[in-house]
Amino acid sequence: MNATDKAMLSTVSKQESKQSPPLQEISSASTWNDGKPRQIEIFADRANIKRAIEDLGFSDIPYGKLVNWTIVKFKKRLGKFMASTASCRARHGGQTGDVVSQKFCRGTIWWFTAQPKNYHPDDREFVASYERCNEELRSHEGFNVQPVPVHFHGFHVEGKDRAISANERERTWNKQDAGVDVALTTRLLRRCLAKDHPHAVLLISGDCDFTPVLREIIETIPGITVGVAAFRSRLSGVYWPGNKLGIQWPVRPIVLDDFLTTRSQGWKSRVDAGGSSHERSQR
DSSP states (O other), rough: OOHHHHHHHHHHHHHHSSSOOOOOHHHHHOOOOOOOOOEEEEEEHHHHHHHHHHHTTTTTOOOOHHHHHHHHHHHHHHHHHHOOHHHHHHHTTTOOHHHHHTEEEEEEEEOOOOOOOOGGGGGGHHHHHHHHHHHHHHHHHHEEEEEEEEEEEETTTTTTSOOOOOHHHHHHHHHTHHHHHHHHHHHHHHHHHHHHSEEEEEEEEOOOGGGGHHHHHHHOOTOOEEEEEEEEEGGGGGGGGTOOTOOOOSSOOTTTHHHHTTHHHHHHHHTTTSSEEEHHHHO
């Protein structure tokens, strides 16, 4: 082993021997006095959201308003977290949580959804409405829609002339979720490892399958604060304080049911009348 190899080995050994810094230090490594906004990037799992609102009896909700409401909530919790952290108070001059939260701004909204392929001819209208929704989010709400091609067997079972039940339909659809989850995880890691990485990431999904990648970001990537938001029925217990995995989340999860609490009456009326305004306009 030459001198160069020995030096490199010594450096690696020292790095491995260092203890991981506390969670607060990891999540607040940025300098706060340069006047630059801190970007939040959002990674949303449409399937998780859609199933949750169906559990609550809604056929549709305004996704753009839901995401924007969630960002506002997340900014407030980020500000409170930063203001309560000693190392961070020193950086931003002891400002209150409300002031600190204003330093964060909305970055890219990554909207991950399935793109049905090889579907039954009878499901053509369903697939068309699905794609219209994606286009509306892209053009009207500014979402960066990430469609993941999947084989969709839809409302029919091959070799049978009957429409399948709701449970069979959901099972058929669920088989394709892995591709969407992998695409979301890949994009999330790429953004967090990029030179222009965001200062905070918000996952809108309560699926516990994302726990490993979020934990890795918290423990190994300095300067990024992680948050989770989901409807209660789809929010895994691993995202709450005191979870069985012992993960210390920087901020409490955002429960999206609160978004519906003060707004549900108008949407419920539209659902009872036969769908959302967007759905009716497409008929």
